[in-house]
Amino acid sequence: MNNLDHLVSLECLQCGNVSSPTTFFLLGFSKAYKAQVTLCLGFLLIYLVTLLGNLLIMTLICLDSHLHSPMYYFLGHLSFLDICYSSVTLPKILKDTFSSQKTISFVGCITQIYFFLCFGGSECVLLTAMAYDRYLAICHPLHYTTLMNKKICFCLVVxxxxxxxxxxxxxxxxxxxxxxxxxNVIDHLFCEVPFLLKASCSPNTHFDKLVSYALAGTIAMGSFILILVSYIHIIRAVLLRRAGRQKAFATCTSHLTVVSLFFGAGAITYLMPHSSLSKDVHEVLALLYAVVTPMMNPVIYSLRNSEVKGAIRKALHRGALEQRVSA
Structure with a gap:
């Protein structure tokens, strides 16, 4: 810790009393070697599952004509977002696990914040678009193909x-x-807005925090409210039906699970008072939101969606046939 303090003081001398530092120092998990090895292997496994799972979903949607529908068009973009979202933080966390000096440049830190918020906010709105797609499919089935055509899907993604x-x-x-x-020490695994605001000496920190949280809250809460309204209409429409209730609910189960995981993890991470939680709890919550959620989405859609499972079986069957022919 003495070496770190010395480096911090040098950085602060270089950047002046009141300015932007050239480097931030990240304080990660335990420095014990065995703990670092375990964490590194765990993070690496999570990242590989995230990449392979989401790439599998994207590949199946491209190759299987039965999955060329608006719902799976959105799911393909969701998988791409999850790969990008986890790639913003996980590779750097993996690199820092064995590094004695966990540093990130000022530009790198701001860039990480931008992409982390960009992919997270885009996922909020995309999940809302998916809820709207389910609302049209269940509540307005006769007009679904007109109301949810390729142009509308593209516009919603944009x-x-x-x-x-x-x-x-x-x-x-x-x-x-x-x-x-x-x-210029950030007591966290990666760069996040609350920790940068805490490290700043700006007299307008409360105003900056208000603006930042208002922007993030508008997207997050706005998306959540629209999703909630969509599912209120969906539930009411399904309950009024005499037949097909189970099938209608089955098409929404995977999406509802993903929404609950994503917004639930985000709410726990950002709405719980920081002063009441320990540093380790903060880091675990951050990993749940930034790392585990992107890994779980393809698992949820592949295990709970009959069409995706059918596409996986067909792909495996096709691969087995090709091996027999080549043999």
């Missing part, structure tokens, strides 16, 4: 990306212009 990009750009700009006159 809106999700633009919403996440715009909100994250403003928040990253706010953080980039904060002065850091004290220690």
């Amino acid at each position: 809106v999700s990306w633009m919403s996440g990009s715009f909100s994250s750009l403003i928040q990253a700009f706010i953080i980039a212009n904060l002065p850091f006159c004290g220690s």
Whole structure:
């Protein structure tokens, strides 16, 4: 810790009393070697499952004509978002696990914040689009193909990306212009807005926090409310039916599970008071939100979705036939 303090003081001398530091120092998990090895292997396994699982979903959607529908079009983009989302933080966490000096440049930190918020915000809006798709399919089945055509699907995906990009750009700009006159140590695994605001010595930190949380809250809460309204209409429409209830609910189960996991983990991470939780609990919650959720989405859709399981069986059967023919 003495070496770290010395490096911090050098960085602060280089950047002046009130300015932006050139480097931030991240305080990660335990420094015990065995703990680092275990954590590294665990993170590596999670990252591989995230990559392979989401790539599998994307490949199946591209190759199987039965999955060429709006619901799976959105699911393909969700899988791509999950790969990007986990890639913002996990590779750096893996690298830092065995590093004695867990550093990140100021530009790298702001870039990480931007993409982390961008992909997270885009996923919120995309999950809302998927809820709207289920609402049209169940509540307006006769007009579904007209109301949810390729052009509408494309526009909804573009809106999700633009919403996440715009909100994250403003928040990253706010953080980039904060002065850091004290220690440039971030007591976290990666760069996140609350920890940068805490490290800043700006007299307007409360205002910056208000603006940042308002932007993130507008996307998160707005998306959650729209999803909730969609499912209220879906449940009411299904309950009024005499037949097909189980099938109608089955098409929503996977999406509802993903929504509950994503928004639930986010709410626990950001709405619980930071002062009441220990550092280790904060890091575990951050990993749940940033790392575990992207890994679970393909698992949920492959295990609870009959069409995806059918596509996997067909792909395996096709691969077995090709091996027999080549043999």
